[in-house]
Amino acid sequence: MLYIACMIYDFIIVGHGLAGAILAYTLRKKGYQVLVIDELAEHSASKVAAGLVNPVAGKRFAKSWMADTFIPAADAFYKELEEHFGQELYLHKPIYKIFSSIEEQNNWMAKSAGSDWSDYISETLVASAGEPGIQDPYGGILIRRGGHLLVREVLQLLEQEQLQAGQLLPERFDFSHLELTETGLRYKGEQARQLIFCEGYQVIHNPYFRWLPLQPTKGEVLEVKTDYKFISECIYNKAVYVLPKGDGAFRIGATYNWRQPDELPTHEGQQELTGRFTQITSHAFNVTNHWAGIRPAVRDRRPLVGSHPQHPQLLVFNGMGSKGVLMAPYLAERFAAALAGEADVLPEVNISRYFSLYYDYIKQ
Numbered sequence: 320m321l322y323i324a325c326m327i328y329d330f331i332i333v334g335h336g337l338a339g340a341i342l343a344y345t346l347r348k349k350g351y352q353v354l355v356i357d358e359l360a361e362h363s364a365s366k367v368a369a370g371l372v373n374p375v376a377g378k379r380f381a382k383s384w385m386a387d388t389f390i391p392a393a394d395a396f397y398k399e400l401e402e403h404f405g406q407e408l409y410l411h412k413p414i415y416k417i418f419s420s421i422e423e424q425n426n427w428m429a430k431s432a433g434s435d436w437s438d439y440i441s442e443t444l445v446a447s448a449g450e451p452g453i454q455d456p457y458g459g460i461l462i463r464r465g466g467h468l469l470v471r472e473v474l475q476l477l478e479q480e481q482l483q484a485g486q487l488l489p490e491r492f493d494f495s496h497l498e499l500t501e502t503g504l505r506y507k508g509e510q511a512r513q514l515i516f517c518e519g520y521q522v523i524h525n526p527y528f529r530w531l532p533l534q535p536t537k538g539e540v541l542e543v544k545t546d547y548k549f550i551s552e553c554i555y556n557k558a559v560y561v562l563p564k565g566d567g568a569f570r571i572g573a574t575y576n577w578r579q580p581d582e583l584p585t586h587e588g589q590q591e592l593t594g595r596f597t598q599i600t601s602h603a604f605n606v607t608n609h610w611a612g613i614r615p616a617v618r619d620r621r622p623l624v625g626s627h628p629q630h631p632q633l634l635v636f637n638g639m640g641s642k643g644v645l646m647a648p649y650l651a652e653r654f655a656a657a658l659a660g661e662a663d664v665l666p667e668v669n670i671s672r673y674f675s676l677y678y679d680y681i682k683q
């Protein structure tokens with residue numbers, strides 16, 4: 320009798336943006352067989368993201384949520400990727416957060432007094448740093464332990480690796496071919512124990528998970544070119560970030576728009592970003608590129624991780640909002656440990672906090 324051995328995957332992952340790609344890599348490293356399905360769209364959030372990691376967020380100078388946990392995990396993960404692929408992918412750079420007023424300077428002084436920021440702040444400037452053409456009359460803070468990931472390069476390398484292993488289907492996932500079984504699932508002739516959805520904002524179309532409270536948030540970024548050679552190689556931040564890309568090119572971002580759920584660059588977005596850039600620098604510049612994408616943001620600003628309330632073979636790893644680069648490495652490691660039965664899903668991100676929405680949803 321002839322037996323044909325049929326591969327049963329441990330996991331199928333739908334979506335190979337930052338979330339899916341980092342999770343797939345983490346699971347493969349643990350020895351699991353992983354099949355990835357992605358339609359490889361050009362304008363996913365991950366493909367337009369600048370890749371910034373900033374440990375100090377917003378106008379209120381708050382440390383990013385769980386920065387002390389996420390930053391070391393991100394540093395270690397991206398360093399490992401660099402060793403794995405033999406090229407530089409994560410660039411550590413100081414972030415110069417410019418005070419926009421004397422009030423902001425005072426707020427920071429009050430906030431920083433008495434608490435230890437030495438891990439993240441290397442210097443506070445109360446007057447301009449003196450870079451010609453940079454408008455920082457009230458000074459600012461120099462943030463350390465930030466930087467940026469070359470997201471497109473990372474995704475391309477991981478995509479190539481999955482393709483070469485014959486474990487990436489470059490197509491749109493079609494729910495009509497999904498069959499749930501006693502021990503797992505089948506999809507177009509493939510079998511797996513579990514399926515993890517990492518579809519970014521498109522989870523709003525997923526029949527199993529569309530009850531999750533996602534708030535798709537459009538963002539636009541520009542690439543600009545200036546002839547002026549900046550002395551400092553830092554990332555500037557004042558209402559927008561300005562990321563040096565070399566040769567006088569800068570990435571400027573990003574806008575936030577909850578009302579326009581499409582991936583089209585707009586004139587208003589460009590106006591907003593160029594206006595903010597001119598508040599940082601007086602140098603002339605040309606816009607050379609413009610992109611838009613949709614972030615998978617969540618009502619409570621926490622990611623969405625865990626298994627479906629009724630179908631344990633279906634899971635989700637999503638909701639990274641505007642901080643996928645910072646959060647995905649730790650959350651993927653922790654989720655992989657949970658899937659192996661070695662840890663729990665981090666309670667703050669576990670989708671069980673929204674199960675009441677699911678029970679309301681199925682009553683309709």
Ligand SMILES: Cc1cc2nc3c(=O)[nH]c(=O)nc-3n(C[C@H](O)[C@H](O)[C@H](O)COP(=O)(O)OP(=O)(O)OC[C@H]3O[C@@H](n4cnc5c(N)ncnc54)[C@H](O)[C@@H]3O)c2cc1C
Nearest residue numbers: 334336337338358364365368370371492519538642643644
């Ligand atoms: C303008 C902008 C700037 C940003 N800047 C930063 C930044 O500087 N730093 C930072 O950390 N974050 C940033 N972000 C946020 C960051 O992009 C997200 O946190 C992160 O990329 C989310 O990754 P994801 O994999 O969950 O989603 P996505 O990147 O959207 O990936 C989802 C993937 O799933 C695929 N997919 C979906 N549905 C299907 C289906 N049915 N079949 C097949 N494939 C499917 C899509 O093709 C896509 O590849 C930015 C976002 C935007 C829009």
